[in-house]
Amino acid sequence: MQMNRIALLFAPLALASCATADTQQVRALPGAAQQRLDAGMVSAADPRAAEAGVQMLRRNGSATDAAIATMIALTVVEPQSSGIGGGGLYVTTNAKGEVATIDGRETAPAAASPQWFVKDGTQLTYPDAVPGATSVGVPGNIALAAKAHRAHGRLPWAVVFAPAITLARDGFAITPRLYGALKVAKRSAAFSAEGRALYYGADGEPRPVGTVIRNPALAATLQAIADQGAKAFYRGANARGIVAQVTTAARNPAPMTVADVNGYQAKDRAPVCATYRRYKICGMGPPSSGATTVLATLGQLERFDLAALGSGSPVAWHLIAESQRLAYADRARYAADADFVTVPVAGMIDAKYLAARSALIDPARTMPTVAAGIPPGAEKLSRADAPYAEEYGTSHIAVVDRAGNAVSYTSTIESAFGSGIMVGGYFLNNELTDFDMQSTVDGRLMANRPEAGKRPRSSMSPTLVFGPDGKLRLVVGAAGGVTIPAQVIRALIGMIDWNLAPQDALALPVIFAPGGNTVFVERGTMLEAMTPALTQLGHGDIKLREPISFKANAILIDGRSVRGGADPRSEGRAISE
Template sequence: MKPHILLSLCPLALAACATLPQPSAAPAAPPRIGQLDSAQVGVQGLVSAADPRAAEAGAEMLRLGGSATDAAIATMLALTVVEPQSSGIGGGGFLLMGDAAGNVDTIDGRETAPAAATGDWFMRGGKPMEFADAQPGGKSVGVPGSMRLVALAHRSHGKLAWKTLFGPAIRLARNGFAVTPRLNHALSDGVATGGFDAAARAIFYDSAGTPRAVGTTIRNPALATTLERIAARGAGDFYSGANAREIASKVSAAPHNPAPMTVADITAYDAKARPAVCGSYRGYRICGMGPPSSGATTVQAILGQLERFDLKALGPQSPVAWHLIAESERLAYADREKYLADGDFIKVPVAGLTDPSYLAQRGELISPDRTLALVQPGTPPGARLIMGAAGKTPEEHGTSHFVVVDRSGNSASYTSTIESAFGSGIMVGGYYLNNELTDFSFVPDVGGIPVANRVEGGKRPRSSMSPTLIYGPDGKLKLALGAAGGATIIVQVAKAIIGVIDWGLPAQQAIALPVLFAPGGNTVMVEKDSALEAMIPALKALGHADVQSRPMPLKANAIERVGDRWVGAADPRSEGAAVAQ
């Protein structure tokens, strides 16, 4: 297991907790990896995010009397500035908002394909494009959803003035922020996309094309101006006028993979309120995001299929426990691949996929002493015969998750993304545009049968984002949770839930547990340099013939209720932190 960041928890009384200094004209300093506390304790409000400067932006809103939703919006805007490789206003996301009574609202801000998109969008010469070729440039860009998402959330759950939420992000962009090791690594590793656009190169690279060094102050006046304009005029300014024209122009005239996107595509975008998808696991109520996210259904499938096994008795050191988790993941991902897509285009059998009887039936296929030779999708109640495509799970580093709880017990669990590191590489107004359309199936049909997640105009690509809220047997919020890391998001969340509920671990330790990823087929991947590597022989003895040790782009954040306190948690693999109100 990788070493954990030591927790230095402040006293229970919030007044005794040291808070971060208020933002000033000085550039915001970078996180110090391995030296920052990754958790704080609060009795009123708390924010946990992938960057402490963004978490502080959210905490500032809580101190001003804002709601959890206000704080989540401010955090997202700040991440646009300080974590440009991962998320922001050029992408989209999913937001869960819960109140103290356990009511959960969800908003779908997933990007959409332009009207001109068709099933062969990513086909070239009769063959699907390689991901590395499809990612940069115009063809991968979906109409961004973030600003419509937060505008809808603010109308229904906000307390502070709209323009107030933009203050911290504007200061960070205008006054400057210091380059972190993670940003520097992303710039070094992703020169092709990070420096794809001349405007981006001027901000993040020197004249020789070298990424700005760790600690270097970055200022992004173009982004500050964009944020100031939206703060003054509202979210509609993003989807009309000069900003919409520049998005359409840059996508349509991109030097690589130009694609037809119009101002009308952008103007027509709307975020949508969706019903939460809730299920149960060992007496806990688990709520997540429905289609086009595959998060809630797949997390609940993994858990529901395991409920008949005594994971608590096995414990996290048991290879059998991880074998059972691997088998459940294989079954859950098989159903995900076949049935999950945008529910506005495809009838997704959500109720059937999360039906306890169906999951118990699927769980009966799992054996503690042997591996399934062949994993196939099941037939959940309400399913139609739609063939899923051969799955692709490209690694991505362009997602961020953050969670908030406010003094009234309201919560927000928000996953925001631009897909791969720096998205499409195209920059508009100081922010990167996403490459979310690569989450569609590149193959439109299999054997003449349409693929559920094929590309279609106006459609939202399937996502693995899994913002989650968990309520205890007492009906009170127990855990707000989510992660970043492509298709591994689902297993990171499921693993953390097992860690808290089955193994009795604090959320910080549950997040830090190593990750096992078995997304179908016969391949099992375990996190490199983790305790799971030592279990590879035991996993092979249980029948997993292909067990590989791989580095994974893992990054999770959570807030947990412990008695009358909120305890924040951030992935020790990341630069994340929790900040108390």
């Protein structure tokens, strides 16, 4: 498996144990919040965006109203990570425990083919493909928001846009995290003249922390969508603007058409659910690989007593890594857009299949090699593992409202500042680089190859957890590309197995074992101290990575109160109604 392009973005999560929540106390740490059970809460990567969502709850809006308002506000204050120029995956539930999901993943233009990333006979590398237009998919977030609002919104459509319009028009301050992104990802952030003018000074350096940025072009775009609905994004001047920028880009221009933008549709998908130690866990199906990877890893771990081992045990982390290796191998082989290829979702999380996979895991030693299995219903395709691409531009939103509705919504533009192309004050995604860029291996087509109208495989893992009594317990998700399932796995183990209060679980490190023999652990954490023990267990290729700023968000309902948390390595917050 090729590992040279892995971006390891580690982040702890806000979690807690449902079993001991009544006796645990929430620590007064940044990012956390606690409130009574009959009020709502929003957890997001930026407090200004979270506040936009909470404003909707205070007006008796639904969890969906709040989630949309938060996503729109993140477009303004977190331009490097998500927003209307990208797509998202949305998972919701109501007080009855009914789960629904909407796929707002970006789509490839009609001109796309398996040779999409071959230019002048040369295969583009990931770094070469990101800036410019070849990487741009038709954005899906506004269509997702409109579909979700029609089904689950309570407030008028225009109302949910108001906080973001104010932020864009009146201005918002550059935070240390945004400044750092502008510094590190200048290649994309300053790709367009619009981006340079907004975020950089005459000296070519990012504007200082605290500088107030006003984005009137984005305010006008959002106002048009608020007034006219989603058609203002997918038709008319905005659609023509997207196409003009993509087809005339200074780098990697691509043949997107107005018809491509006009024709985008968000889709209802069937949720993917399974149980882990009597907890029902639900997530997103294809094109997301999140739910199958999370549920497979947990299912393979169920025979091990992780609670007895504890979070300080090298064996526990070894078992998590080994189970991830198996689940990520299946992910690489089978996960893709189910509208184009057969994805054996039920088979990948089938209890008997996972028991057989679990039997390969030895607590005393590592598996010498791992390979994808053949789950029930799988096509017997000979397919090589895909390389993992860098992903920075993602954000997660967790919301509960006073009526018992909840939303877990992950939004992304892929890399930091996406493709670098700006239209109407927002960045367009580089989501098409989530396809397998090399579409054939040994003469065989990859399942996740580019095709016309296809949605690239996603790692986003918006997740809902229901307790043994059937009641909602946790709304959780994360950002960080292919590490997202690993983070959510760690979150769920922290809650269910290790009885951790939310902010204690925030301090847990991440171990990431994406299918090969390499295991990544976060530098400066207890996992680094465990390296000798992990080596003794057979992990011969352990790599340390810096704790790069990263994001996860969660809300826990413990039966008496609602508790929220946000990754302490981010600038996120959970805010009560």
